[in-house]
Amino acid sequence: MSTARPWWRDAVVYQVYVKSFADGDGDGTGDLDGLASRLDHLERLGVDALWLSPCYPSPGRDGGYDIADYFSIDPLYGGTAALDRLVKAAHDRSLKVLLDIVPNHCSAEHPWFQQALNSPAGSSQRALFHFHDGQGADGELPPNNWQSVFGGSAWTRTTDPDGSPGQWYLHLFDSWQPDLNWDRPEVRAHFQDMLRHWFDKGVDGFRIDVAAMLVKADGLPDRPDNGFRPGGSDPASNQPAVHDIYRSWRAVTEEYADRDLMLVGEIWAPTAEHVTAFIRPGELHEAFYFDLMTQNWDAAAFRASVQRALQAMAATAPVPDQAGVLAWVLNSHDAHRAVSRYGLTTAEPLESPDAMARLLRRRGPVDVAVGQARARAALLFQLALPGAAFLYQGEELGLPEVMDIPDEARQDPIWTRSAGREHGRDGCRVPLPWNASAPSFGFSPANAAGKPWLPQPLWFADYAQDRQSTDPHSTLNFYRSALTARRALFAGAPDQITWADHEQPRPDVLIFTRGTLTVVTVFGDAPFHLSEELGHVTLASTTISNRVLPGSSTAWLIRNS
Numbered sequence: 001m002s003t004a005r006p007w008w009r010d011a012v013v014y015q016v017y018v019k020s021f022a023d024g025d026g027d028g029t030g031d032l033d034g035l036a037s038r039l040d041h042l043e044r045l046g047v048d049a050l051w052l053s054p055c056y057p058s059p060g061r062d063g064g065y066d067i068a069d070y071f072s073i074d075p076l077y078g079g080t081a082a083l084d085r086l087v088k089a090a091h092d093r094s095l096k097v098l099l100d101i102v103p104n105h106c107s108a109e110h111p112w113f114q115q116a117l118n119s120p121a122g123s124s125q126r127a128l129f130h131f132h133d134g135q136g137a138d139g140e141l142p143p144n145n146w147q148s149v150f151g152g153s154a155w156t157r158t159t160d161p162d163g164s165p166g167q168w169y170l171h172l173f174d175s176w177q178p179d180l181n182w183d184r185p186e187v188r189a190h191f192q193d194m195l196r197h198w199f200d201k202g203v204d205g206f207r208i209d210v211a212a213m214l215v216k217a218d219g220l221p222d223r224p225d226n227g228f229r230p231g232g233s234d235p236a237s238n239q240p241a242v243h244d245i246y247r248s249w250r251a252v253t254e255e256y257a258d259r260d261l262m263l264v265g266e267i268w269a270p271t272a273e274h275v276t277a278f279i280r281p282g283e284l285h286e287a288f289y290f291d292l293m294t295q296n297w298d299a300a301a302f303r304a305s306v307q308r309a310l311q312a313m314a315a316t317a318p319v320p321d322q323a324g325v326l327a328w329v330l331n332s333h334d335a336h337r338a339v340s341r342y343g344l345t346t347a348e349p350l351e352s353p354d355a356m357a358r359l360l361r362r363r364g365p366v367d368v369a370v371g372q373a374r375a376r377a378a379l380l381f382q383l384a385l386p387g388a389a390f391l392y393q394g395e396e397l398g399l400p401e402v403m404d405i406p407d408e409a410r411q412d413p414i415w416t417r418s419a420g421r422e423h424g425r426d427g428c429r430v431p432l433p434w435n436a437s438a439p440s441f442g443f444s445p446a447n448a449a450g451k452p453w454l455p456q457p458l459w460f461a462d463y464a465q466d467r468q469s470t471d472p473h474s475t476l477n478f479y480r481s482a483l484t485a486r487r488a489l490f491a492g493a494p495d496q497i498t499w500a501d502h503e504q505p506r507p508d509v510l511i512f513t514r515g516t517l518t519v520v521t522v523f524g525d526a527p528f529h530l531s532e533e534l535g536h537v538t539l540a541s542t543t544i545s546n547r548v549l550p551g552s553s554t555a556w557l558i559r560n561s
Contacts, residue, residue, distance in 0.1 A: 006260040006262075006285075007048060007049075007096065007260055008049075008096075008205070008260065008262040008264075008285055008286060008325075008388060009325050009387070009388070010387075010388065010490060010491075011048040011049055011096075011388045011389075012046070012047045012048050012049075012383075012388070012389045012390075012391065012483055012486070013047065013048065013049045013050070013051050013098065013264075013327070013388060013389070013390045013391070014042055014045070014047040014049070014050050014051070014390075014391050014392075014393065015050075015051045015053070015332065015333065015390060015391065015392045015393060016035060016050050016051065016052050016053065016393055017030075017053045017063075017333050017392075017393055017429055018030050018031065018032065018035060018052055018053050018055050018064075018077055019053070019063065019064070019429070019431075019453060020393070020429050020430060020431040020432060020443075020453075020454070021034065021035050021038065021393055021431075021432060022034030022035055022037060022038045022432070022434070022443060023431070023440075023443055023444040023445070023448065023450075023452070024036075024037060024078070024445075025078075025445075026444050026445045026447065026448035026449050026450060027076075027444075027448070027449065027450040028440075028444060028448065028449075028450030028451050028452050028453050029076060029077075029450070029453050030077075030431065030443070031076065031077045031078045031082065032052075032055065032073070032077050032078040032082035032083055032085070032086045033078050033082050033085065033086075035050075035052075035086060036082075036085060036086045036089045036090075038434070039089055039090060039093055039095065041465065042093075042095065043093045043095065044480060045396060045476075045479060045480055045483060046479075046480060046483030046484050046487065047095070047391065047483065048095070048096060049095060049096035049097065049098055049204065049205075050090060050095055050096070050097050050098065051098040051099075051100065051207050051264075051390070052097070052098065052099055052100060053100050053333065054067060054099075054100045054102060054209075055073055055074055055076075055077040055083070055099075056068070056069055056070055056071075056072065056073060056074060057069040057072060057073075057074045057075075058074060058107055059107055059108075059109050059176070061107070061174055061176040061177070061413060062173065062174055062176070062177060062412075062413050063333075063411075063412075063429070065100075065102050065173075065177070065209060066102075066105070066106070066107040066108070066109075066174070066176050066177045067102050067106050067107055067110065068106070068107040068109045068110050068111075069110070070101075070106075070190070070191075070194045071194060071197055080201075083201070084201065084202075087201070087202045087203065088202075091202070096204035096205065096262075097202070097203055097204055098203070098204060098205045098206060098207055098262065098264070099198055099203050099205075099206055099207075100206070100207050100209060101191070101194070101195075101206040101207070101208050101209065102209040102210075103180065103182075103191050103208065103209070103211075103214055104172065104179060104180065104209065104210045104213045104214050105171065105172070105173060105177040105178055105179045105180060106177070106178065106180060107176060107177065108175070108176045108177070108178055109176075112125070112128050112129075113129065113178050116128060116129055116131065116169075117158060118161075121133070121166070121167050126167075127181060127184055128180060128181055128184055128186060128187060129169055129170070129178050129179065129180060129181055130169060130170035130178075130179050130181055130216070130220070131158075131167045131168070131169050132167060132168055132169075132170075132220070133167055133168070134155075134157065134167070134168050138165070139165065139167075139168075140165070142154075142155035142157075142168055143155060143168055143170075143220060144220050144221065144222050144223075145222045145223055146170070146172070146220075146222075146223055146235075146236055147223075147353045148171065148172060148173060148174070148175075148353070148417070149172055149173050149353065149354050150173050150174050150354075150413055150414050150417045150418075151352070151353055151414065151417040151418040151421075151422065152417055154170055154171055154172050154236075155168040155169070155170060155171070156168065156169060156171060156175040170216075170220075172210075172213060172236060173413075174413045174417065176413075179216075180214075182214045182215050182242075182245065183215075188245065188248070191249075192248065192249070192252055195249060195252045195253075196252060196255075199252075199253075199256055199259075199261060204259070204260075204261060204262060205253075205261050205262030205263060205264070205285075206262075206263055206264070207264050207265075207266065208263060208264065208265045208266060208284075209266055210237075210266055210268070211242075211246075211265030211266050211267055211278065211284070211287075212237050212238045212242060212265070212267050212268060212269055212274075212278070213236065213237040213238075213242075214242050214245060215239040215241045215242040215245070216235065216236055216239065217233070217235035217236075217239055220235065221235050222235075223235055223236065234270075237268075237269075238269050238270070238274060243277065243278070243280075243283060246263070246265070246278065246283045246284050247282050247283055249263055249284075250263065250282055250283055250284065250285075253285075262285045262286065263284045263285050263286070264284065264285060264286035264287065264288065264327055264388075265278050265284045265286070265287045265288065266288050267287045267288055267289075267290075268290065268356065271308075271312070272289070272291065272308040272309045272311070272312035273312045273315065273316070275287050275288075275289055275291075275309075275312065275326075276309075276312040276313050276315075276316040276317075276323075276326070277316065278324075279316065279317075279323050279324030279325065279326070280316055280317070280323055280324075281317070281322045281323050283324065284324055285324045285325070286324050286325055286326070286327045286387075286388055287324065287326060287327060288326075288327045288329055288390070289309050289326045289327065289328060289329070290329065290356070291305045291308065291309065292305045292306065292309070292328060292329075292330070292382070293329055293330050293331075293332075293335065293360065294356070294359040294360060297342045297374050297378075297523060297552075298523060299507060299508050299509065299510050299521070299523040299524075300507065302381065302510060302521075302523070303499070303510055306385065306497075309326055310386075310496070310497070313326065325386070325387035325388055325495075326385075326386075326387040326388070327387060327388045327389070327390050328382050328385050328387060328388070328389050328390070329382075329389075329390040329392075330375075330378055330379070330382055330395075331391065331392035331395045331428075332390075332392050332428075333392065333425065333428060333429060334356070334360070334425055334428075335356075335360035335361065335425075335428065336360060336361050336362070336363075336401040336427065336428060337375075337392075337394070337395065337399055337400055337401045337427075337428050338371070338374075338375040338378060338395065339366075339368065339371040339372055339375045339398060339399065339400040339401070340366045340368075340371055340400045340401035340403070341360065341362075341371070341401075342370070342371045342374035342375055342378065343366040343367045343368055343369075343370045343371020343372070343374065343400070344362060344364055344365070344366055344371075345364065345365045345366065345367055346364045346365055347362040347363070347364045348362065348363045348364045350362055350363065350422065351421055351422070352418070352422050357414075357422065361422070361423070361424075361425070363403060363423065366400060366401075366403075368400050370552065371400065372398050372475070373541070373542060373552040373553060374552045375395070375398065376398075376475065376478060376541035376542070376553070376554075377521055377522075377541045377542075377552055377553045377554040378554075379395075379479070379482060379541070379554075380482060380519065380521070380539065380540075380541050380554035380555075380556060381510075381519065381521050381554055383482055383483070383486045384486075384490075384497075384512075384514055384517065384519045384556065385497065385514075386493070386494070386495040386496065386497065386514065387495070389486075391479075392428070393432060394428075394432050395479075396475065396476050396479040396480075397432070397433070397463045397464075397465060397468060397475060397476055398463060398474075398475030398476075399432075399460075399463055401427045401428055402426075402427040402428075402430045402456075402457055403423075403427055404457070405423075405426050405427060405430070405454065405455065406455065407420065409426075409454060409455050410423070410424065410426050411426060411453075411454070412424030412425050412426045426454055429454060430452075430454045430455070430456055430457075430460075431443040431452040431453070431454060431456055432465070433456065433460040433461065433463055433464040433465065434464060434465045434466065435464055435465070435466050436461040436462075436464035436466060436467050437461075440452050440456065441456055441460050441461065441464055442464070442465075442466070443456070478541065481539060482539060485538060485539045485556065489515075489516070489517050489538070489556070489558075490514070490515065490517070492515075493514055493515035493516075493517070494514065494515055496514070497512045497513065497514045498512060498513045498514075499511070499512050500512060500513055500518065503531070503533070503534065506524070506526075506528065508522065508523045508524030508526075509521070509522050509523070509524075509528050510523070511534075513559075516558055516559060517538075517556055517557070517558060518534050518535055518556070518557040518558075518559060519554065519555075519556055519557075520534065520549060520554065520555045520557065521553075521554040522549055522550070522551050522552065522553055522554075523551075523552070524551050524552075525551035525552065526551055527548045527549060527550050527551060528548070528549045528551075529547060529548055529549075530544075530547040530548070530549055530555060530557065531547075532547075532560075533559075534557045534559070535557035535558045535559035535560050536557060536558055536560065537555050537556070537557050538556050538557060538558050539555070539556045540553060540554065540555040540556070541553045541554045541555070
């Protein structure tokens with residue numbers, strides 16, 4: 001491996017939800033050749049890597065997160081040959097490519113699960129999953145009280161060949177996504193083989209879906225009301241033994257000594273310390289820190305969230321370069337877009353078993369202009385933090401959440417499992433607008449036979465890539481400037497920040513320094529005068545006149561020497 005600083009420590013990674021990025025063959029579903037045709041957009045944007053949502057063979061019950069074959073690419077997306085073409089084209093532009101790995105569960109159509117269903121209780125095939133007898137006189141009750149993240153019980157009862165009720169199987173998500181049993185060596189070997197398979201094909205790393213949930217507590221005890229037990233251990237997640245798995249995966253990446261491969265975990269855990277435990281030396285290279293994304297637009301909340309993360313990092317890795325880094329994120333395929341979250345004026349009640357949904361998928365009236373300003377300010381705040389930054393497709397266009405998808409068009413299993421009580425995640429997955437005047441806004445070819453798999457609203461024309469590309473004040477060009485400036489300003493910058501409390505006279509203003517840069521974010525509505533001592537403005541999320549930073553905005557300044 002090179003002795004130079006690994007690329008992933010400071011990377012900006014762009015998440016591609018493949019179904020919704022670009023449709024190359026006109027069937028209404030995004031694919032890998034469509035993505036390859038738009039790589040110029042990503043190269044000009046200034047990102048370092050692409051993370052592709054799952055594009056393996058799948059029945060599509062949960063947007064591809066129900067995988068039936070981990071070793072090939074679904075023909076829907078162009079097959080394995082299309083991935084080969086994409087990887088080469090991306091590498092030619094110095095872009096890394098990450099795949100999404102879903103190790104907690106597979107599809108109910110996976111051959112292993114089909115064999116398990118056709119095998120008797122206690123068989124080796126069923127041991128690859130969590131099959132258990134039910135409670136009650138006739139086993140009519142689930143084995144424990146665990147609830148699915150998507151709503152309802154986390155258990156589904158099978159039917160024996162003679163038609164009588166059989167055992168139950170565990171699925172922490174949809175019933176079409178049975179959880180794998182990571183106590184079994186066959187499961188562990190399967191996924192190590194998968195890593196090597198795709199590394200050998202040139203892939204540069206993996207994002208690991210629900211990375212904390214693989215190992216379950218012995219005996220599958222009932223969950224307390226709040227899910228977590230003292231010490232932050234949920235019997236369905238965040239078990240200490242999960243770290244053994246990632247130490248073995250890290251060892252696989254180190255077999256490729258001439259490449260800087262990367263593993264980043266989707267970590268939902270109760271404290272920052274539990275998150276940073278996954279990036280201790282010898283474990284994952286990166287871990288998502290979602291706590292910042294869950295905060296309201298508030299100075300004290302943002303500061304406390306960042307401080308929790310940095311203190312946990314300092315305790316986890318006294319020598320920073322020996323451990324991994326945090327991945328900062330403000331948007332994802334599972335959350336309402338930041339423009340709508342930050343512009344939400346009145347939140348409607350939301351009933352959901354998923355704590356994340358209650359924070360990130362609230363609905364109600366949105367002031368889009370306010371949300372746009374805050375989202376741009378939040379981006380500069382995010383990009384200045386030490387570690388990696390992840391972007392989600394369409395945020396560079398300033399897209400709000402699509403709230404009014406017709407009920408009959410919704411496809412998220414959350415919508416169906418909740419009987420329509422929770423709308424789910426379709427609104428951030430609507431196919432992107434590329435050309436304001438083209439059919440399907442240029443998502444599909446002009447002669448496409450199929451309509452986009454989710455309907456696009458008419459107002460998408462205002463956010464189309466072609467319009468924004470020529471507008472110097474557009475969100476797209478702001479993102480381009482921000483990523484260019486970040487690359488220049490933070491090369492060799494320290495992995496620490498310092499809060500400039502002596503220069504922070506108002507509770508709604510945050511000021512911190514990192515290296516030569518000073519970051520000023522105004523969370524309130526009142527403008528803030530930037531003193532000469534703060535330096536000269538090098539970039540801002542909005543127009544600045546006479547060194548007055550408007551409300552809901554951020555400025556980057558270089559201190560005068």
